[in-house]
Structures are given as C-alpha cells and as structure tokens.
Amino acid sequence: MNIRQWIKPTFTQGGFGLEEENQRVTPEGFLAQTDHPFGDDPVLDRDFCESQLEIITGVHHNPRELxxxxxxxxxxVARFLAGQNTPELLWPFSNPPCLRSExxxxxxxxxxEKAxxxxxxxxxxxxxxxxxxxxxxxHFNFSYPQAFLDCLREEGVSADQIYLNLAEKLLAYSWLIVALTxxxxxxxxxxxxGKPGEILAGIYSSYRCSDRGYxxxxxxxxDFDAIPNYLDSMNYYVETGKLYSAAELYYPVRLKPKGTNALDKLREGVNHIELRMLDINPLRDEGIDPSDLEFLTLLLLYLTARPKMDLSVMRQRRAMRNMKQAASYPLEKVSLFWTDGQMHPLPELxxxxxxxxxxxxxxxxAISRQIDKIKDPDRCYASQILDRYGEDYIGGGLARARELAGISEGDLRQKGRK
Incomplete structure (x- = not known):
C-alpha cells in the first residue's frame, strides 16, 4: 500500500482527540484546596487529585482544529477560575508548583456510583x-479514517491487528516522541x-517520562501477537497481584475500545490508540503545538507502513529504557540501544x-521543524523553557497563568481581597 495516498484523507477524516491535565493553583502558587468547580461536566473532569483538572476534547477530524x-x-476555563470569588489559576507546566507537604x-x-x-x-x-x-x-487519541480500515479489510488485514502492530511500533519509537516534545x-x-522556591533544573527535559517519573x-x-494475547498479558499482572487493575499499568501507549474503557470491551474491537507521553507545553496557550500534533500523525502513518516489529522481551524493556533516557537533558549526551543491537547517539538516530x-x-x-530541533538544541522546548523560566519557576509560571486567564497581577490581588 502506498501510504502517501492516505496522508490527506487522514488529516481530514481521521479521528483526533486530546485529554489535557492541568493543576488548579492559588494566586500564590500552591495547589488549590477547593473542590472541583465543574460538577459532573464530562468535558472538565478530575484525574488523581481534586485540583487536577482534565480537559477532554471531542473527536475532531483535523489536528489544527483540535x-x-x-x-x-x-x-x-482559565478566565472562569480567575473570576471566582476565591480566584485560582491554571498552572501552565506538567510539573507541580510548590508542595508544602503531600x-x-x-x-x-x-x-x-463513582465512589x-x-x-x-x-x-x-x-x-x-x-x-x-x-x-x-x-494524552493524544488517534483513529484511522474508516476508508483506510475498509481498504485494509479488503486485503485481509483486520483493524485490530493494524492497531496492535502500531502500538508495538510506537513502543519502540516512543523515545523519539519524548525527545521532540x-x-x-x-x-x-x-x-x-527540598526547600520550596528552590529550582531543580538541567537534569531532565521531561521529569514525568524519566526514570524518576510515574x-x-x-x-x-x-504480547502484541493478537488482541486476546495482548489482553491476557495485561490481565496476568492483575491476577498475580502486581496491579490493582489494568488501569494501573503505566505504559506509554494504550489501545482503547469505543465507549467505556474496559478490557472486556476491547475484546469486541479496537476503536483508537492513545499516546500518553506528551508534556504540557507552557510556550503555547493550548498546551501543545499544532505542528507537533501534525508530526505525530505523520509518524503514525510512517510506522503503519513499516513491517511488524515482533519485539522480544529484551527489546520491549530496552524500548522503555530508551524512552526514559530520551527524557534526560541535554539530548546531545544521550545514547540509545537501537534495534540493530548497537548503541547510537540520540541526535544521530x-x-x-x-x-x-x-x-x-x-x-x-511538520517533519522539518522536528529536524530543526535536533540540529539546533536551542529550538528544543526544554532549552527554551530553561531560558525563559529557569530563574523563577514559580513566579514565571504564575505570570504565564495570569496571561492565559487575561488578568493582571494587580486585578487578581484586588479580587482576592474582596
């Protein structure tokens, strides 16, 4: 199959969705202690903690529109939070602000029912x-255009197998996504x-994707051979007591069914694939650069066209370690164990x-912009963020949050005194 012919249809007929987590914080830079202010709004949910707001988009058919x-x-959301009687801000970074204690x-x-x-x-x-x-x-959710899946079905290839193969390839290439985003x-x-207000910097480009992350x-x-094998391999960790449920498996890529996310439903068919390794980009009001989303879409098509990888146990573990290594800073000092069994400098690879x-x-x-990041490390987001916020992480983060909310520090202070 000529994958090039599917680029335009994918960008206009594919399914694209995002789930973005953000912390609600006080104007002083601490996690908000208030209850979730959006009730049961399905678009504005909570994640682990009460202050951790999750914005869930609908399905769109173009990355830039998404x-x-x-x-x-x-x-x-930012304007609403800042306009409350007790004003709050939307923290612009993946890493939290000051934590006085757990x-x-x-x-x-x-x-x-949700207890x-x-x-x-x-x-x-x-x-x-x-x-x-x-x-x-x-989290970035992607589904192929239906016409693409229909075409493959005529060739005797099921949608489940295509998604499963893609998940395996994405595991091997997850380091590239981390390095670029x-x-x-x-x-x-x-x-x-450590002491609140002091800054840790210059060790990781992405703490959450590093070996110190979650x-x-x-x-x-x-097991990526077939959907039943894949589900059984996840259930194994639950049955042996290593996991509470399959949801506790912290993995960079997940296959998802239509509707409620449950393993039993996945046996009925894969609906889309989820990439979970993206940081919030504080340089963008949206939290993500649309060019990066376009690049990820192109990467998915590129990997779709590549042969099945059949990652062994050792190669799966190396893939996870490569991803964590790619979260180090700076990238010029990182080397990875690639599929040829050799170590390669990350930029070269x-x-x-x-x-x-x-x-x-x-x-x-979208590809050219990623090449520029590798050739010129100053274009990497981590370098830009270090330059802009490295001297005042909390103060700079609050200023960026006020900018997103469209409110000045003076107006926010005045509102907080009312």
Missing part, C-alpha cells in the same frame, strides 16, 4: 505516594523534599529516522 478547540476551552495533594473525592474511583486513588497514594500523581500531561525541565525542589514497580512486557520519514512520506513542514 488544538484550536483545546485552546479555546483552556482559555475559557497533604496539599487532595485525593479526588468521588461519591455515589470506587476514590478508593482506587487511595490505593495508588499508598503504593506510589501522592507527589508523582500530581504530575500532569497530555519534552517540555518539563524545571521542578520546584519541594517535590523532592512508573510501575516492575518492567511490564506485553533521530535525524536518520526523520530523514527516512521524508523519504517515505515526502517533505512536510
């Missing part, structure tokens, strides 16, 4: 601690038990893959 919709909702991180309180969600969060807090749960990110090189020292206590291995993408898909601005 990013615009997210940006519009994000600005609307008690600042209030576990999300669900009641009634089990709070039980589960209490379990996570006991097992992993609350701090790592306060890290925020973006990492945007959380700064951390308040209180996160690591991971299971073991290295998971999945990234440029080789990006060049092959252009060979397979043709020239695209």
């Amino acid at each position: 990013v615009k919709a997210l940006g519009d909702k994000r600005r609307e 008690k600042d991180i209030r576990i999300a309180q669900f009641v009634g 089990e969600k709070t039980v589960y969060r209490n379990y996570l807090a006991g097992k992993y601690g609350r701090k790592k749960q306060s890290l925020c990110g973006i 990492a945007a959380s090189p700064l951390m308040d020292a209180s996160f690591e038990g 991971w299971n206590e073991f290295e998971p291995v999945l 990234a440029l080789e893959i990006l060049a092959d993408m252009e060979n397979v898909l043709g020239a695209h601005e």
Whole structure:
C-alpha cells in the first residue's frame, strides 16, 4: 500500500482527540484546596487529585482544529477560575508548583456510583505516594479514517491487528516522541523534599517520562501477537497481584475500545490508540503545538507502513529504557540501544529516522521543524523553557497563568481581597 495516498484523507477524516491535565493553583502558587468547580461536566473532569483538572476534547477530524478547540476551552476555563470569588489559576507546566507537604495533594473525592474511583486513588497514594500523581500531561487519541480500515479489510488485514502492530511500533519509537516534545525541565525542589522556591533544573527535559517519573514497580512486557494475547498479558499482572487493575499499568501507549474503557470491551474491537507521553507545553496557550500534533500523525502513518516489529522481551524493556533516557537533558549526551543491537547517539538516530520519514512520506513542514530541533538544541522546548523560566519557576509560571486567564497581577490581588 502506498501510504502517501492516505496522508490527506487522514488529516481530514481521521479521528483526533486530546485529554489535557492541568493543576488548579492559588494566586500564590500552591495547589488549590477547593473542590472541583465543574460538577459532573464530562468535558472538565478530575484525574488523581481534586485540583487536577482534565480537559477532554471531542473527536475532531483535523489536528489544527483540535488544538484550536483545546485552546479555546483552556482559555475559557482559565478566565472562569480567575473570576471566582476565591480566584485560582491554571498552572501552565506538567510539573507541580510548590508542595508544602503531600497533604496539599487532595485525593479526588468521588461519591455515589463513582465512589470506587476514590478508593482506587487511595490505593495508588499508598503504593506510589501522592507527589508523582500530581504530575500532569497530555494524552493524544488517534483513529484511522474508516476508508483506510475498509481498504485494509479488503486485503485481509483486520483493524485490530493494524492497531496492535502500531502500538508495538510506537513502543519502540516512543523515545523519539519524548525527545521532540519534552517540555518539563524545571521542578520546584519541594517535590523532592527540598526547600520550596528552590529550582531543580538541567537534569531532565521531561521529569514525568524519566526514570524518576510515574512508573510501575516492575518492567511490564506485553504480547502484541493478537488482541486476546495482548489482553491476557495485561490481565496476568492483575491476577498475580502486581496491579490493582489494568488501569494501573503505566505504559506509554494504550489501545482503547469505543465507549467505556474496559478490557472486556476491547475484546469486541479496537476503536483508537492513545499516546500518553506528551508534556504540557507552557510556550503555547493550548498546551501543545499544532505542528507537533501534525508530526505525530505523520509518524503514525510512517510506522503503519513499516513491517511488524515482533519485539522480544529484551527489546520491549530496552524500548522503555530508551524512552526514559530520551527524557534526560541535554539530548546531545544521550545514547540509545537501537534495534540493530548497537548503541547510537540520540541526535544521530533521530535525524536518520526523520530523514527516512521524508523519504517515505515526502517533505512536510511538520517533519522539518522536528529536524530543526535536533540540529539546533536551542529550538528544543526544554532549552527554551530553561531560558525563559529557569530563574523563577514559580513566579514565571504564575505570570504565564495570569496571561492565559487575561488578568493582571494587580486585578487578581484586588479580587482576592474582596
């Protein structure tokens, strides 16, 4: 199949969705201690903690339209929070602000039919601690155009197998996505038990994707041969007591069914794939650059066209370690164990893959922009964020949050005194 012929249809008929987590904070830069202010709005949910707002977009058929919709909702939310009687701001970073103690991180309180969600969060807090749960990110959901799946079905290839193959390939290439989109090189020292207000910087480009991020206590291995095998390999960790449920498997890529996300429903068919390794980009009002979303779409098509990888146990574990290594800073010092069994400098390997993408898909601005990031490290988001916010993480973050809400520091202070 000539994958180039599917580029335009994918950008106009594919399914695209985003779930973006953000912390609500006080004007002074602490996690908000108030209850979730949006009730049961399905578009504005909570994640682990009560202050951790999750903006969930609908399905769009164009990446740029999707990013615009997210940006519009994000600005609307930021203005609402700043306009409350007790004003709050939408924190612009993946990493949290000052944490006076773990008690600042209030576990999300669900009641009634959803009360089990709070039980589960209490379990996570006991097992992993609350701090790592306060890290925020973006999940990107993608589904192929129906015409593409129909075409494959005529060739005897099922949609489930295509998505499963793509998930396996994405695991191997997850390091590339982290290297190109990492945007959380700064951390308040209180996160690591240090003095609030001091800054930890220059170690990771993405803390949440690094080896210090939010991971299971073991290295998971999945079976990508068929959907039943895939589900059985996840259930194994539940049955052996390593996981509370399959939702506790912290993995960079997930396959999702239509409607309620349950493994039993996945047996009925895969609806879309979810990429979970994206940082919030504080340089953008939307939290993500639309060019990055276009690049990810092109990467998905590129990987779709590549042969099945058949990752062994060892290669799956190396893939996860590569991803964590790619979250280090700076990238010039990172080397990865690639599929040829050799170590390669990350920039060299990234440029080789990006060049092959252009060979397979043709020239695209979204790919060119990623090449520029690798060739000029100053273009990487982590470098730009270090330059802009490295001297004042909390103050700079609050200024950026006020900018998003369209309110001045003086007006916010005045409102808080009323």
